[in-house]
Amino acid sequence: MIFYPVVFALLVTMALAIVRAVKGPSLYDRVLAVNMFGTKTVLFLAVASYLMGRPDFLDLALAYALINSIGVMAVLQFFQSREFRRRYEHRHEAE
Amino acid sequence: MTLVFGVFLLTLLVIVAVAIVRSTNLFAAVMLSGIFSLLMAVNFFLLDAADVALTEAAVGAGVATVLFLSALALTAEHEQVRPGGAALQWLPLVVAFATGGLLIYATFQNPVIGDPNAPVHQHVAPWYLENTPELIDIPNVVTAVLGSFRGFDTLGEVFVVFTAGIGVLSILGLRHTLVEMTSAEIDARQRSLRHHLIPRVVGRGMVPFILLFALYVQFHGEYSPGGGFQAGAIAAAAIILYSLLEGDDRGRALVPEWLLQIMVASGALLFGGVGVVCMLLGGSFLDYSVLAEVPSEGQHLGLLLIELGVGITVSGVLLTVFHAFARRASR
Amino acid sequence: MGVVELISFVLMTAGGFCVFVGGVGVLRMPDLYTRMHAASVTDTAGLFLVATGLMLHAGWSLPLFKLVAILVFLLVTSPTAAYALANAAMLSGHPPAGVRDETVPSAGRDGETP
């Protein structure tokens, strides 16, 4: 089967990404790991739909490819609003 | 061989779940939940549940992460660590282990996974597979069962979503605690990610494609994985992306709140209305066969309309919920 | 196995290798920015190779267009996400390893709150 090497590589990489997500240490490392895990999922779904003989299920991979970016943007927004909150709280403490 | 992949991914799932529970940083827990959801979806896919995997994609990767992050931004990012608090608590542990142990005890008499002779595959399910081509005449049996054979469940599902929508609106939407901020701060919050030029340009370019894909999922759901719920979630995700990039105010200008409220109510009403029309035409509730001369065409029409209703309500509710949280943040 | 299949196999295996290298890089590199570098460079290459391999396998059919779409979207969004993340990390005062910056408060360097 021509797909096995790539599938194995993807699965191992997913595991590695999980290790990074669990270890951290910073929040950004975790976000990086999640994002990377997301792209690996897209690839895995694409390959798996051929592996399982149903290439019409590439829709799923496409859906993930489109939606994956939203998570990162939400994280960015979260960091930003946290920054504002911190400044705001800081200003209050100063008063 | 897919079985081995499945076992590997399921093991990862357990590891991630343990990591989520152990982490005291809630942001990390939410990120890991995102991974949990992706793993779950891959497992669903390997177990032949393409529709469910698509739903998990739209919900888990798109909407749930955004909701949890908005809530975290409004609450706290860390669990408070108490002296001795990190230790396992015995009573909950015993309860949990008793429950899990009981289930594992039960599994040894479960039918083996994939066994075609298991009772699940004998009684009702084969009837759906045999009769869908003739009665409903669409390739996606999941959509047929979801929309027609068990359409009443789906009606209930739409109303669950509707309840959550009005619930969040009632709990968060109306009473506000005012936080004093300088106008610069309010301005900065409103601007959102507008000053991040690259993400903004790329993200804005993505929005129409995501919407287009949502339409495809909505109207192609009878032939491929998808349907109203997935489409609604994906469409909502597109608007959420736009709101994240351009600021919540512009997002709300794009789809104003009065429109959202009408969407929330009208989708549910459309679904129920189709059922009532079926009754008026002499069938029983949700019996789409009476909608056209040929029963299977009636089924097609009915499915199209109810899926539309589902899609409208779901996207309306998800956006309402998102705005309710986001507006809290910008006050 | 035909020639096209063979090429497809080689491309996908090479893609798998790239992806794997990226994974190892993310795990082994010393700090956030090098990890990010490892991830995004190999990701893009791996993605390109795997997708091309699949396209060859797919031949001239509808899935081909879906694969192209997947490839294009990921090629656009993945570096954007990496850029945005690096930008956010840098702006919030998360220093690269080995760079001494006295303006960054030391409390922010360790642990979960950069």
Add this chain to the structure above:
Amino acid sequence: MNLDAHLPILQIIVPLMTAPVVSLLRVPSLPWAAATVTSGLAFAVAVTLTGQVLAGGPMSYALGGWVPPYGIELYVDHFSALLLLIITGASTVALAFGKASLDQEVGHERAPMFYAAWLLVVAGLCGIVATGDAFNLFVFLEISSLATYVLIASAPDRRALMATFRYLILGTVGATFYLIGVGLIYMMTGTLNLADMTDRIAEVGELRPVLVAAGFITVGLALKAAMFPLHAWMPNAYTFAPHAATAFLAACSTKAAIYVLIRFDLTVFLPHLSDHAEQVSGFFIPLAVLAFLIGSAVAVFERNLKRMLGYSSVAQIGYILLGLALLSPLALTGAIVHLFNHALMKSALFMAVACLAFRAGSVQLPDLAGCGRAMPLTMGAFVLAGLSMIGVPLTAGFVSKWYLILACLEYGPLGYVLAGGILVSSLLAVAYVWKVVEAAYFQPRPEGARELREAPPAMLAVLWLVALGNVWFGIDTDLTLGLAEQAAATLLGDGS
């Protein structure tokens, strides 16, 4: 179209479909009016449906025209008809009663959402009772639960939020346990239709997944029904919900879960699972006794009037469970009648409390001292309903307790102990009702307390209607006992 045949589905979709419309109404008072009218309409449907069931036996309705077990079936028999009467009736009286009280607590801004959620609770509970499909039941369970959370969270007190959260967590755990149980049964039988499940479970009744499933379904529903010792969420949820909503929820939200518990245990599990009868008795009898003793005892020491009544509900649920656990027609009849009577007395009691809170602005006993003279009609209704709860002859409460005690005495030596337990618990009920009476009539109004006036006539009229209902159904028991006896016979398999 023939409306009569469509009655089971109308029962659900009338409130369900009105809810989205109500959520859009922005004119003050209009949401309330629409909800009340709809609820009244649902009650009318329930009455007609009960008439049909009494005349023509159980009704079945195939949704989408698909024959069960392939499609979803609605199934209404005597037992479910009684429950439908309770649910729609309690909702209608609580709505008709509660306008002023709810305006005060919920406000006009939230009113459209609040009343839409109220209708969704009604529709969800009716769906639970009317459906004949195990998974469809879960969907309606979730509709009613989510809508109930919205109702409770609408109260002005911040503690309502914590009560909502606890209820949300425990309610979801309960519903998920139920879902696990249904999944395991589905795995072994391949069907979700309750009647079909009953037939097919016989073959696999010895297997572990089914036995474990029975356990999960029972625990999950017990959690939803606030059965002792899983009642932790309930007193606070009742205490902090808007007063009129409490009158509605206390009357019927736990009842639906008990209904499902009885239905599953008696019709699906009991005939086919080995040792199930012993398990039910051995498991439920001690819990039921503990429930009514501890529930009543805690109520005696409670100073918050609503929480006192909440603990009293824990005790009353104990009585109902005892009726289930004894597994005799007499006991089951008692339990089912008590479902109805308890709804009657609790909704009267909580409405009286709502009147007191409306004027006094508090439900703490010390704040209510001396209110008996200022609000004689309200307190009169409270005392009447309280007597019914104690079980004084000529009130509704007496009928069901009488049946339960008869069934206990029939049960054998242990039965005397159980009957004694019921009497002790009733004496405790005398104690806590007396505590309220004493505070209201024999204590002076504290210095500087708010001036009290009698509640508005609209509230009093409905309150007295229900309070007199307690007397009516204590004397004329044809309807309640008739339905209950039929239901008990069908459930225990003697009627068919």
Add this chain to the structure above:
Amino acid sequence: MEFLALYNYWVFAVLLLIGLYAVVAKVNLVKRLIGLSIFQGAVFLLYISMDKVEGGTAPIFQTADGAGVFSNPLPQVLILTAIVVGIATTALGLAVVVRIREEYGTVEEDVIEDMDADS
């Protein structure tokens, strides 16, 4: 392979255990909701595991007459509904948590209990 044939169900039980522990033992309200979603996810796995038929494929016909071996569509339909119910519950729960934080200034349950006991 005999060992692996029930692996999905064991994972289901273990996930359920982990989720239930988080729901019952944690005092942080957001964490409890996360635990709740793991708990519900476990149930999804139970249902989806039982739909698999060896050698079958997803129940979407590739030919007009529906020939071929297909997995069971019914659990998938049920779980589609259950996922929706899950996200609805989570959204409502998060809304309540946000309001709790605004009223009490914290989302730790024991702290809130102390504050309620004082008032």
